[in-house]
Amino acid sequence: MLQIIWLLFTREWRLAWRRPGQLLNPLVFFAIVISLFPLAVGPEPGMLRTMAPGVIWVAALLATLLSLDGLFRSDYEDGSLEQWVLSPHPLALMVLVKVLHHWMVCGLALVVLSPLFGLMLSLPAKVLPVLGMSLLLGTPVLSLLGAVGAALTVGLKSGGVLLALLILPLYIPVLILGTGAVEAAVQGMPVTGYALWLGCLAVLSLSLAPVAIAAGLRIGVSE
Amino acid sequence: MKSQPIDIRHLACERDQRELFENLSIQLAPGDVLQVAGPNGSGKTSLLRILAGLLPAAAGDVCYDGASVFSGTGRDTWRNNRLYIGHAPAVKGALTAEENLSWLCALSQPVSREQIWQALQMVGLRGFEDVPCDHLSAGQQRRVALARLYLEAHPVWILDEPFTAIDRSGVAALEAHVLAHAARGGIVVLTTHHSLEHLAGLRCLDLGQVA
Numbered sequence: 500m501l502q503i504i505w506l507l508f509t510r511e512w513r514l515a516w517r518r519p520g521q522l523l524n525p526l527v528f529f530a531i532v533i534s535l536f537p538l539a540v541g542p543e544p545g546m547l548r549t550m551a552p553g554v555i556w557v558a559a560l561l562a563t564l565l566s567l568d569g570l571f572r573s574d575y576e577d578g579s580l581e582q583w584v585l586s587p588h589p590l591a592l593m594v595l596v597k598v599l600h601h602w603m604v605c606g607l608a609l610v611v612l613s614p615l616f617g618l619m620l621s622l623p624a625k626v627l628p629v630l631g632m633s634l635l636l637g638t639p640v641l642s643l644l645g646a647v648g649a650a651l652t653v654g655l656k657s658g659g660v661l662l663a664l665l666i667l668p669l670y671i672p673v674l675i676l677g678t679g680a681v682e683a684a685v686q687g688m689p690v691t692g693y694a695l696w697l698g699c700l701a702v703l704s705l706s707l708a709p710v711a712i713a714a715g716l717r718i719g720v721s722e
Numbered sequence: 723m724k725s726q727p728i729d730i731r732h733l734a735c736e737r738d739q740r741e742l743f744e745n746l747s748i749q750l751a752p753g754d755v756l757q758v759a760g761p762n763g764s765g766k767t768s769l770l771r772i773l774a775g776l777l778p779a780a781a782g783d784v785c786y787d788g789a790s791v792f793s794g795t796g797r798d799t800w801r802n803n804r805l806y807i808g809h810a811p812a813v814k815g816a817l818t819a820e821e822n823l824s825w826l827c828a829l830s831q832p833v834s835r836e837q838i839w840q841a842l843q844m845v846g847l848r849g850f851e852d853v854p855c856d857h858l859s860a861g862q863q864r865r866v867a868l869a870r871l872y873l874e875a876h877p878v879w880i881l882d883e884p885f886t887a888i889d890r891s892g893v894a895a896l897e898a899h900v901l902a903h904a905a906r907g908g909i910v911v912l913t914t915h916h917s918l919e920h921l922a923g924l925r926c927l928d929l930g931q932v933a
Contacts, residue, residue, distance in 0.1 A: 506828045510821070517816040517854070578810025581776060586829035587801040721777050 503588050504596050511600040525562040525605045532558040533616045544621040551620035552681035559609050566605050567645035571653045584720050595709040598646045606638030629684035636697035637677040643708035644669045650715030654722045724907035725752045725877035726787035733782035735768045743929055752907040760929030766913040770882050774806035805876035811867035815856035819866045833873050841872035861887040881912040
């Protein structure tokens with residue numbers, strides 16, 4: 500069991516590194532959105548600081564959503580997914596590894612870059628750990644919930660808009676809690692409540708989403 | 723490696739509210755090679771996908787060793803005993819032939835590097851082990867997928883159009899391999915538009931006449 504997880508992980512790494520463009524797409528999108536904002540609304544620090552939590556979180560959410568559309572599509576089109584479904588190994592475990600890998604190259608990179616962009620939007624330095632923490636707990640939820648939508652739309656030629664419609668309502672609690680945590684930190688209020696709620700969502704989606712993703716993929720493959 | 727008998731009972735298949743075939747019954751004994759024939763759209767691929775467990779059957783049952791392959795322990799046994807190679811070869815363009823095979827085999831049972839190299843030699847891809855499959859021709863990519871037939875020890879093979887894009891000598895080698903598998907007591911179910919006269923003891927199921 501551990502061996503299959505390890506082999507899948509190395510396979511995903513190889514696939515990602517040999518297509519570096521796809522790897523960088525969400526990060527570049529994230530960077531562009533955030534660096535355009537100060538140019539568009541003006542460099543006044545007070546205003547940027549009020550907007551920063553929302554801007555960073557919306558950019559992270561859209562970057563994740565963009566990268567998710569193709570998560571299972573190439574595996575679906577070349578028949579790999581059929582072989583996954585047919586394998587005696589549990590499909591839910593394999594998709595969990597795949598989604599976590601996706602999160603590591605997309606979500607985790609956003610978390611690592613977030614302090615830099617926080618500073619660009621003139622967030623005070625003491626808020627940056629909270630920003631990183633909220634993204635660290637929130638982006639796995641975005642990846643896992645989005646993967647459910649990606650699995651359900653895998654058989655469609657262009658599932659992009661449908662995916663957004665399906666998934667955005669589920670993203671809204673994460674968005675509210677994530678920005679709420681950062682805003683509370685900016686105002687010097689406690690953030691524990693937000694962090695616990697985000698952690699709650701992360702645990703919930705980690706344990707339930709793989710089952711839903713696997714079920715979605717089984718339906719997609721049997722079409 | 724010896725297969726148990728397969729019993730297909732009153733199987734029916736519906737796609738988009740259209741009945742492709744119904745009341746299909748056939749028994750396969752160890753050593754059988756079954757060619758599923760029929761015109762385009764008669765349900766050849768659907769039948770193979772139902773057998774593999776990818777597509778739910780509208781009615782009927784498939785039993786392997788007396789247990790239904792659609793549920794319970796029968797399904798688990800079936801998963802470990804059948805090898806399905808579909809129309810899409812499941813070969814990743816960005817990965818090399820060796821990486822592709824090592825992952826595809828690991829999905830059922832891991833194989834060593836030497837075994838993979840040997841299998842690639844058997845399908846005529848010696849020297850292409852480290853080439854990304856993007857750089858291989860369609861026929862060579864199909865051969866990479868078919869190298870699994872030399873690697874995995876499943877008694878039942880379900881092959882959808884295995885000869886597509888393969889040259890004449892490759893087809894002959896593959897036919898010999900299919901025969902050898904049957905002679906060892908395995909069961910092979912395949913669809914193809916090639917005529918398979920060389921295959922002794924070939925059974926044929928014409929879906930065009932069943933429907």
